Amino acid sequence: MITRTTGLLVAVVALGFVVLTGIWLGTKDISFLETWRVLWHPDGSPDSIIIHDYRVPRTILGLLVGAALGLSGALMQALTRNPLADPGLLGVSLGASSGVVVAIAFVGVSGVLGYVWFAFVGAAIAAVVVYLLGSAGRTLATPERLVLAGAAVTAVLYAFNTAVLLVDPRAFNQFRFWNAGSLAGRDYDVVTALLPFLAVGIALALALARPLNVLALGEEMSRALGANVGRTRIAGAVAVTLLCGAATAAAGPIGFVGLAVPHVARLIVGPDQRWVLPYTLVLSPILLIGSDTLGRVIGSPGEVQVGIVTAFVGAPVFLALCRRRKLSAL
Amino acid sequence: MSTLITGRVVRLRGYSVRFDPRALAVAVGLVVALAVVSVFSLGTGDFALSPGAVIDSLVGDGTPIADFIVQTIRLPRLLTAVLVGGALGASGAILQRLSGNPLGSPDIIGFTYGSATGALIMITVVHGSMMAIAGGALVGGLATAVLIYALAFGRGGVASRFVLVGIGVGAMLLSANSYLITRASWQDALAAQAWLFGTLNGRGWQQVILIGVAIAVLFPIAGYFARKLALLDLGDDMARALGVGVDWARFALIVTSVALAAFATAATGPIWFVALAAPQLAHRLARGGGPGMMTSAWMGALLLALSDLGVQRLFPDTQLPVGTATGVLGGLYLIWFLATRRREGRA
Numbered sequence: 001m002i003t004r005t006t007g008l009l010v011a012v013v014a015l016g017f018v019v020l021t022g023i024w025l026g027t028k029d030i031s032f033l034e035t036w037r038v039l040w041h042p043d044g045s046p047d048s049i050i051i052h053d054y055r056v057p058r059t060i061l062g063l064l065v066g067a068a069l070g071l072s073g074a075l076m077q078a079l080t081r082n083p084l085a086d087p088g089l090l091g092v093s094l095g096a097s098s099g100v101v102v103a104i105a106f107v108g109v110s111g112v113l114g115y116v117w118f119a120f121v122g123a124a125i126a127a128v129v130v131y132l133l134g135s136a137g138r139t140l141a142t143p144e145r146l147v148l149a150g151a152a153v154t155a156v157l158y159a160f161n162t163a164v165l166l167v168d169p170r171a172f173n174q175f176r177f178w179n180a181g182s183l184a185g186r187d188y189d190v191v192t193a194l195l196p197f198l199a200v201g202i203a204l205a206l207a208l209a210r211p212l213n214v215l216a217l218g219e220e221m222s223r224a225l226g227a228n229v230g231r232t233r234i235a236g237a238v239a240v241t242l243l244c245g246a247a248t249a250a251a252g253p254i255g256f257v258g259l260a261v262p263h264v265a266r267l268i269v270g271p272d273q274r275w276v277l278p279y280t281l282v283l284s285p286i287l288l289i290g291s292d293t294l295g296r297v298i299g300s301p302g303e304v305q306v307g308i309v310t311a312f313v314g315a316p317v318f319l320a321l322c323r324r325r326k327l328s329a330l
Numbered sequence: 331m332s333t334l335i336t337g338r339v340v341r342l343r344g345y346s347v348r349f350d351p352r353a354l355a356v357a358v359g360l361v362v363a364l365a366v367v368s369v370f371s372l373g374t375g376d377f378a379l380s381p382g383a384v385i386d387s388l389v390g391d392g393t394p395i396a397d398f399i400v401q402t403i404r405l406p407r408l409l410t411a412v413l414v415g416g417a418l419g420a421s422g423a424i425l426q427r428l429s430g431n432p433l434g435s436p437d438i439i440g441f442t443y444g445s446a447t448g449a450l451i452m453i454t455v456v457h458g459s460m461m462a463i464a465g466g467a468l469v470g471g472l473a474t475a476v477l478i479y480a481l482a483f484g485r486g487g488v489a490s491r492f493v494l495v496g497i498g499v500g501a502m503l504l505s506a507n508s509y510l511i512t513r514a515s516w517q518d519a520l521a522a523q524a525w526l527f528g529t530l531n532g533r534g535w536q537q538v539i540l541i542g543v544a545i546a547v548l549f550p551i552a553g554y555f556a557r558k559l560a561l562l563d564l565g566d567d568m569a570r571a572l573g574v575g576v577d578w579a580r581f582a583l584i585v586t587s588v589a590l591a592a593f594a595t596a597a598t599g600p601i602w603f604v605a606l607a608a609p610q611l612a613h614r615l616a617r618g619g620g621p622g623m624m625t626s627a628w629m630g631a632l633l634l635a636l637s638d639l640g641v642q643r644l645f646p647d648t649q650l651p652v653g654t655a656t657g658v659l660g661g662l663y664l665i666w667f668l669a670t671r672r673r674e675g676r677a
Contacts, residue, residue: 153661159527308505
């Protein structure tokens with residue numbers, strides 16, 4: 001019987017492997033030994049430049065974006081007690097998309113650094129609107145209503161995006177690459193710009209583990225136990241916005257990491273959020289960086305965007321899960 | 331829901347017919363509203379015609395110029411809108427009822443994405459004609475349904491997993507679609523993106539016949555099985571005890587529903603939200619009497635005809651696809667729906 005701590009260590013080691021593989025494999029063939037050498041001793045050779053200027057920042061970004069997406073999905077599922085909650089489903093990713101559409105079409109911004117802020121604002125607005133719509137006056141947010149609110153907001157934003165992009169073909173051409181979800185061509189500037197948001201978001205998420213465990217008992221029960229349900233929900237929403245907004249701004253909408261990984265984590269460790277959240281934190285980047293590497297290998301000499309790969313890797317896992325048993329309880 | 335089957339039963343010489351006065355009134359009201367919208371839609375535009383002239387032309391004694399404008403230009407577009415809207419409304423009503431979920435419409439469960447994948451392959455890879463694109467959409471939608479059904483099939487019945495599996499498959503197809511768009515040349519990508527929002531621009535008699543035949547075949551089938559649908563609400567065991575072939579009825583209904591949505595999508599491209607909103611609106615108006623397939627169909631037709639009228643008259647220069655209008659309207663409708671439910675304090 002492997003304990004949960006050992007399992008987490010194994011996951012961390014696996015993550016280390018995936019990170020190394022991500023740095024090693026790519027369009028330019030570089031041997032593993034060479035990769036290992038220039039990784040620690042940059043020497044200005046072309047291989048060294050490729051690794052340090054392209055693959056390392058890309059992998060770091062993959063770590064951050066993966067962790068952020070996974071955690072925001074886990075938080076949403078715990079907060080709404082809805083196994084289908086996902087940044088995409090609840091409209092937050094599309095909020096970020098709309099922010100980027102505004103940035104490209106109306107403000108004339110180009111480049112990820114410019115998108116970041118618009119995407120962030122869009123995600124935040126969408127999250128707030130969905131939450132306000134989903135939470136009732138007298139009763140608190142119910143899972144169904146949140147999902148419906150997410151679908152409503154998604155539809156409005158999707159129509160808005162398409163209308164704008166149809167009228168402005170130039171913006172569409174710029175947008176379609178961002179929209180597929182990709183880690184390509186992002187450098188350290190993007191990482192540094194997003195790091196503060198992501199760090200706060202991750203810390204906040206991990207701090208919420210205990211309150212979320214109480215929330216899982218149901219609203220009345222957790223209130224009776226003296227928990228502050230409203231505060232947990234608001235803190236959770238803030239964390240979700242930070243994580244999902246920043247991740248989407250950096251890489252475009254990437255689905256299924258936030259949906260699938262928390263289910264896998266719960267399958268391994270059960271419903272205790274104090275374990276689910278750390279496992280999600282470690283497992284999500286494995287899925288994301290692994291998918292990114294896979295996309296570069298199968299798409300060679302070009303690449304398949306990571307958002308597309310995660311869907312094709314994550315969806316079968318998810319389908320297998322909902323076939324195998326009742327969804328891991330929330 | 332205590333009133334699964336409402337209305338009164340009329341018996342005559344051994345035959346009995348059940349009818350629901352309220353549902354009937356709602357249906358009649360919708361038909362009248364649709365007729366008004368239609369006449370208005372046919373009579374306005376760059377060349378205005380009086381309602382009288384429109385009706386004259388429709389019954390066959392209009393002036394040549396009115397005949398040309400009504401019958402060649404405006405009527406096919408309007409009929410496509412009405413038929414596609416009707417097909418989507420009925421499709422949504424069946425699926426929502428089957429899945430027991432107000433979100434269980436073909437555009438949320440992955441069918442529409444599947445149709446889009448089929449069409450996008452035709453646009454970006456095969457470079458097919460308009461009919462080839464429609465064929466691609468049809469095959470894509472039906473194949474997706476088969477896939478979802480096969481994946482959801484298992485112990486405990488299909489229904490419980492159907493929505494979940496559909497959303498999973500849908501998300502996968504959505505990303506396949508964005509892959510196809512990124513790989514395409516700029517012109518192809520633009521055409522594909524335009525197709526992704528259903529439009530009635532340039533729709534002619536070809537589309538009317540396509541969707542008309544589909545409706546003529548599929549509506550009676552759906553109607554036959556929809557009677558059993560009401561019994562399915564009692565639960566699988568109860569329905570089985572009452573002699574309903576539960577699995578067969580459910581399978582047949584899913585197939586008809588998907589086929590309706592797939593034909594509609596083949597005719598116009600994906601039109602979002604009609605299939606989601608029409609059954610909900612019809613349900614509200616009719617206060618939940620019966621399965622509401624026909625009421626939903628009329629509601630869908632009215633919604634789409636109105637949306638298309640709005641798009642044509644409010645934005646005459648941009649040729650905005652009607653799909654954008656239904657997307658915005660549907661989203662606003664849901665927001666209103668949630669807001670009123672909130673005020674009423676119901677969960």
